[in-house]
Amino acid sequence: MAQMTMIQAITDAMRNELKNDENVLVFGEDVGQNGGVFRATEGLQKEFGEDRVFDTPLAESGIGGLAIGLALEGYRPVPEIQFFGFLFEVMDSVAGQMNRIRFRTGGTKNQPITVRAPFGGGVHTPEMHADSLEGLIAQTPGIKVVIPSTPYEAKGLLISSIRDNDPVVFLEHMKLYRSFREEVPEEEYTIELGKAAVKREGKDVTVVAYGAMVHSSLKAAEELEKEGIDVEVIDLRTVSPVDYETVMESVKKTGRAVVVQEAQRQAGIAANIVAEIQERAILHLEAPVLRVTAADTIYPFSEAEDVWLPNHQDIVEKIKAVVNF
Amino acid sequence: MTILKHVLESVENQFETFQILNEDGKIVNKADMPELSDEELKELMRRMVYTRVLDQRSIALNRQGRLGFYAPTAGQEASQLGSHFALEKEDYLLPGYRDVPQLIWQGLPLHQAFLWSRGHFAGGQFPEDVRALFPQIIIGAQYVQAAGVALGIKKRGKQAVAVTWTGDGGTSQGDFYEGMNFAGAYKAPAIFIAQNNGFAISVPREKQSSAKTLAQKAIAAGIEGIQVDGMDVLAVYAATKHARNRAINGEGPTLIETLTYRYGPHTMSGDDPTRYRSDELNSEWEKKDPLIRFRKFLEGKKLWSEEEEAKVIEDAKNDIKEAIKKADQAPKQKVTDLIGFMYEELPVNLQAQMEEYQAKESK
Ligand SMILES: Cc1ncc(C[n+]2csc(CCOP(=O)(O)OP(=O)(O)O)c2C)c(N)n1
Ligand SMILES: [Mg+2]
Numbered sequence: 001m002a003q004m005t006m007i008q009a010i011t012d013a014m015r016n017e018l019k020n021d022e023n024v025l026v027f028g029e030d031v032g033q034n035g036g037v038f039r040a041t042e043g044l045q046k047e048f049g050e051d052r053v054f055d056t057p058l059a060e061s062g063i064g065g066l067a068i069g070l071a072l073e074g075y076r077p078v079p080e081i082q083f084f085g086f087l088f089e090v091m092d093s094v095a096g097q098m099n100r101i102r103f104r105t106g107g108t109k110n111q112p113i114t115v116r117a118p119f120g121g122g123v124h125t126p127e128m129h130a131d132s133l134e135g136l137i138a139q140t141p142g143i144k145v146v147i148p149s150t151p152y153e154a155k156g157l158l159i160s161s162i163r164d165n166d167p168v169v170f171l172e173h174m175k176l177y178r179s180f181r182e183e184v185p186e187e188e189y190t191i192e193l194g195k196a197a198v199k200r201e202g203k204d205v206t207v208v209a210y211g212a213m214v215h216s217s218l219k220a221a222e223e224l225e226k227e228g229i230d231v232e233v234i235d236l237r238t239v240s241p242v243d244y245e246t247v248m249e250s251v252k253k254t255g256r257a258v259v260v261q262e263a264q265r266q267a268g269i270a271a272n273i274v275a276e277i278q279e280r281a282i283l284h285l286e287a288p289v290l291r292v293t294a295a296d297t298i299y300p301f302s303e304a305e306d307v308w309l310p311n312h313q314d315i316v317e318k319i320k321a322v323v324n325f
Numbered sequence: 326m327t328i329l330k331h332v333l334e335s336v337e338n339q340f341e342t343f344q345i346l347n348e349d350g351k352i353v354n355k356a357d358m359p360e361l362s363d364e365e366l367k368e369l370m371r372r373m374v375y376t377r378v379l380d381q382r383s384i385a386l387n388r389q390g391r392l393g394f395y396a397p398t399a400g401q402e403a404s405q406l407g408s409h410f411a412l413e414k415e416d417y418l419l420p421g422y423r424d425v426p427q428l429i430w431q432g433l434p435l436h437q438a439f440l441w442s443r444g445h446f447a448g449g450q451f452p453e454d455v456r457a458l459f460p461q462i463i464i465g466a467q468y469v470q471a472a473g474v475a476l477g478i479k480k481r482g483k484q485a486v487a488v489t490w491t492g493d494g495g496t497s498q499g500d501f502y503e504g505m506n507f508a509g510a511y512k513a514p515a516i517f518i519a520q521n522n523g524f525a526i527s528v529p530r531e532k533q534s535s536a537k538t539l540a541q542k543a544i545a546a547g548i549e550g551i552q553v554d555g556m557d558v559l560a561v562y563a564a565t566k567h568a569r570n571r572a573i574n575g576e577g578p579t580l581i582e583t584l585t586y587r588y589g590p591h592t593m594s595g596d597d598p599t600r601y602r603s604d605e606l607n608s609e610w611e612k613k614d615p616l617i618r619f620r621k622f623l624e625g626k627k628l629w630s631e632e633e634e635a636k637v638i639e640d641a642k643n644d645i646k647e648a649i650k651k652a653d654q655a656p657k658q659k660v661t662d663l664i665g666f667m668y669e670e671l672p673v674n675l676q677a678q679m680e681e682y683q684a685k686e687s688k
Contacts, residue, residue, distance in 0.1 A: 034527030302444025
């Protein structure tokens with residue numbers, strides 16, 4: 001076992017899969033010699049050669065198309081989009097092509113692609129670098145969306161994503177890249193996609209979150225423990241498809257729920273979870289299900305992002321509101 | 326089919342590097358020497374020196390946490406300011422994230438450039454007479470938009486051009502081709518500048534494309550292309566002036582590739598150029614420095630002195646100090662400000678959020 005940051009665990013997962021399957025290819029802007037702008041691919045080109053780990057010209061639509069073509073030729077591409085804000089440049093490949101190829105070919109061809117990208121706010125990037133766009137892809141049938149919140153899970157989830165025979169968008173919250181270390185086994189292991197994890201057990205209220213908001217939710221839960229409120233925190237880990245079984249089991253136990261997302265309020269992951277809860281568990285509810293989200297503006301200029309992003313205090317408030325309803 | 330091979334070869338061989346001043350500041354191409362008055366020549370030097378100081382100070386301010394996002398410009402002064410010097414106030418600028426100097430010389434107040442760097446909305450509220458878009462973060466997007474501005478200018482019958490800058494990496498984007506192709510198809514008055522500084526973050530120019538020059542990419546769009554020594558401010562100026570004249574005369578757009586180099590890191594956000602560039606390469610380019618070369622030229626004409634240079638440096642430092650002070654006075658941003666910029670009239674969801682945040686932020 002080794003102590004790893006999330007970025008190290010991600011590198012480790014790619015190294016494992018490059019070793020494990022000669023069809024795995026890692027490519028993108030600056031991923032070769034430079035090891036990626038966040039060093040996610042650090043050392044991989046050196047270890048596996050330029051044939052397996054390589055720089056592309058600067059064009060996200062090109063990267064997406066290349067991945068699709070390589071997959072058609074039997075490879076297992078792991079392209080990096082340097083920042084998920086550049087999703088719009090590669091949107092046709094992701095939401096108009098790779099997610100539809102199995103469907104269009106009547107189930108005869110697949111696209112085992114894992115599109116990795118950093119995203120998420122709070123690290124003072126220029127615009128179009130920090131947006132939480134997972135909702136756009138989660139709304140797209142034919143593709144899975146995975147968002148780890150810890151180093152341990154990042155490794156297991158990324159290995160599962162790469163081995164999955166359908167396209168996966170794997171989103172890495174920049175704030176979590178180096179925020180803490182934890183024990184990560186050096187040997188390979190997988191974490192099933194589409195399965196949530198209960199990160200903290202509690203009996204009074206369920207908080208559903210993913211990505212960096214898992215940690216804000218845990219912080220809120222700790223704070224509320226002092227006030228005698230027992231909070232259960234669920235980390236979705238995969239936001240498409242969502243593990244509704246785990247969510248419902250918890251909500252049926254607590255009777256109260258708050259859903260948290262860093263993204264804007266309009267549409268998005270949280271809205272869908274609230275809808276499912278009321279369809280499946282309304283008779284168990286003691287209070288309306290509330291959301292913690294950002295405001296419905298464009299992701300703000302960096303100087304304003306700290307006031308804009310939802311934080312643990314916002315979560316505390318909403319939990320109190322459902323508990324005291 | 327030997328003919329095919331020869332077509333590519335003959336096209337590529339036609340793209341020689343256009344130069345006027347060599348590394349020693351000597352004129353090597355008298356015929357194309359632009360008609361600039363002594364005052365204008367000095368102004369060009371003044372701007373390059375000023376901008377070099379601005380770069381040094383911006384890097385220092387960034388390190389002190391007093392500036393936000395910053396992409397260093399040293400080395401690219403001739404490319405940026407030589408091209409800008411050929412433009413007029415009525416021209417429309419669509420710069421990339423490294424092209425803040427062009428905006429400043431177009432009239433963007435320095436404190437606003439600083440606010441843009443810090444990520445403050447006031448940095449995007451340009452004065453009305455600065456016809457320009459904020460520095461583009463999405464690589465290539467400005468190229469297609471430039472085609473639109475140029476077509477608009479043409480439809481209105483204005484005597485102006487749309488000018489856009491990107492880098493060598495930017496020339497790989499689909500938007501790059503689309504922009505040139507659209508502008509070419511409409512014979513719209515656009516100038517596309519590709520500043521080839523040899524690297525796109527860490528990726529060397531040779532990995533972007535098999536094309537020997539970036540300038541030759543103009544051919545496929547049916548427009549003129551020229552490769553220029555981007556460390557030679559007179560050559561960049563002359564090429565841009567020529568492109569502007571052609572555009573205004575209805576002869577369509579031009580692609581200008583400037584061969585240049587950035588001395589500093591890609592941006593101040595954690596890039597380490599020693600991972601992908603050698604010291605030898607750095608010093609090879611520093612020998613071509615645009616300021617040294619042009620200073621020699623001006624000194625040879627008795628147009629420039631140490632005192633003059635010292636004065637420009639002093640002026641720049643003072644301006645920067647004042648501008649930082651002014652930027653510090655900008656009001657703290659609120660979520661309610663951001664909500665207010667979303668639509669002409671607030672839709673219901675935002676009306677509710679406006680009230681919610683007003684209550685929160687007035688606490
Ligand atoms: C669409 C898009 N993709 C990727 C990036 C990330 N990125 C920022 S600058 C850069 C390299 C640009 O290189 P080049 O065009 O040569 O310009 P230079 O920075 O050298 O001036 C990259 C990949 C971006 N900002 N936008
Ligand atoms: Mg470049």
